[in-house]
Amino acid sequence: MGPRGSHLASYSELSAFLAEVERRAFKQALFAVRNEEAALDIVQDAMLKLTEKYAAKPPAELPMLFQRILQNTIHDHFRRQKVRSTWTTLLSALGQKDEKDEDFDPLETLPARPDSNASIDPAGAHQQAETVALIEQALARLPARQREAFLLRYWEELDVAETATAMGCSEGSVKTHCSRAVHALAEMLKAKGISL
Amino acid sequence: MNEREIAKKIARYLDRGTAELKAGTAYKLQLARQEALARLSAPRRAPELVLAGAGGGTLGGGRRFFADVRIWAGVLVVVGGILSIQYWQSVQHDRDIEETDAAILSSELPLEAYLDRGFQAWLNHSEP
Numbered sequence: 001m002g003p004r005g006s007h008l009a010s011y012s013e014l015s016a017f018l019a020e021v022e023r024r025a026f027k028q029a030l031f032a033v034r035n036e037e038a039a040l041d042i043v044q045d046a047m048l049k050l051t052e053k054y055a056a057k058p059p060a061e062l063p064m065l066f067q068r069i070l071q072n073t074i075h076d077h078f079r080r081q082k083v084r085s086t087w088t089t090l091l092s093a094l095g096q097k098d099e100k101d102e103d104f105d106p107l108e109t110l111p112a113r114p115d116s117n118a119s120i121d122p123a124g125a126h127q128q129a130e131t132v133a134l135i136e137q138a139l140a141r142l143p144a145r146q147r148e149a150f151l152l153r154y155w156e157e158l159d160v161a162e163t164a165t166a167m168g169c170s171e172g173s174v175k176t177h178c179s180r181a182v183h184a185l186a187e188m189l190k191a192k193g194i195s196l
Numbered sequence: 197m198n199e200r201e202i203a204k205k206i207a208r209y210l211d212r213g214t215a216e217l218k219a220g221t222a223y224k225l226q227l228a229r230q231e232a233l234a235r236l237s238a239p240r241r242a243p244e245l246v247l248a249g250a251g252g253g254t255l256g257g258g259r260r261f262f263a264d265v266r267i268w269a270g271v272l273v274v275v276g277g278i279l280s281i282q283y284w285q286s287v288q289h290d291r292d293i294e295e296t297d298a299a300i301l302s303s304e305l306p307l308e309a310y311l312d313r314g315f316q317a318w319l320n321h322s323e324p
Contacts, residue, residue, distance in 0.1 A: 010236070011233065011236055014233065014236060015229070015233055018229045018232065018233070019229060022225045022226075022228070022229055023214045023215075023217055023222070023225065024210075024214055026217070026221065026225055027210065027213065027214050027217075036221065040221070040224050040225070040228065043225065043228060044228035044231065044232070047228055047229060047231075047232035048231070048232045048235060050232070051232040051233060051235050051236040052235055052236075055236050128209075128212060129216070131209055132209050132210070132212050132213040132216075133213075135206055135209045135210065135213070136210070136213055139210075150203065153203075154200075154203040154204060154206070154207045155207045155210055155211075178199075178203070179199060182199045182202050182203050182206075183199075185202075185206055186202055196197070196202055196205040196206065
């Protein structure tokens, strides 16, 4: 049957696409919500929405669609948090700090690809890891819209128009957010003594 | 270094951070991906119900299924309630008619009296 054939093709394309973007999507959600479990839930939700509603779309449209779904899911997360009562929000905010410490599981800190740093000397690897951590912290401190624009435009490599669509704003706003984000990040890293 | 070059350098660092994701997190992401893809290959059931329950579903097929069941259960309760009220009203109506008939038939007054115009006029006249 015709639809079954195209369905199978969509399956393999979707599988490859999700495998490619899942880690970056997780990091994006993590920068926004600063909670690993919530970030994982958000990515899972976004993946489910994509496969349920947009599986029949052409593969070229998937990156932009997925980013739009991801950003909406992150916004939904914050909306739900706002709706909750004040004491729940306070508790979860306190809990996040504790969770960070509790999450430090030596088994889980094993890198997924142990050979990825094979060519780097230990001191260099340590310095690089520190720089990555500082950059991630700086990103998490950016205003949400600036961070979204920066990640979509320069990490996900969407063009200005696609970023604007994913963010639901004008192209001019994207340019402004990106410019401010880059300057803010450069300032923050400079203050930490990091030269790029 | 211009703005774009700075951004690209930062993005490269972010890529390195992503490549060294914790194994546990990478595994959970893989599971999430597999679940999403399993949803794609599963036969779709009652799409209109899935749409109706789409706002509440977050974590997997089981949850959405139960959301659908809740919608159906709600509809059944409402329809059942309406039918019960209608049945109760019809039974009550029949009972009222039966009671009136029984009162008329069991009274000492003959039935023909109710058809007699003179009797009706006398009744109206004699009422205080």
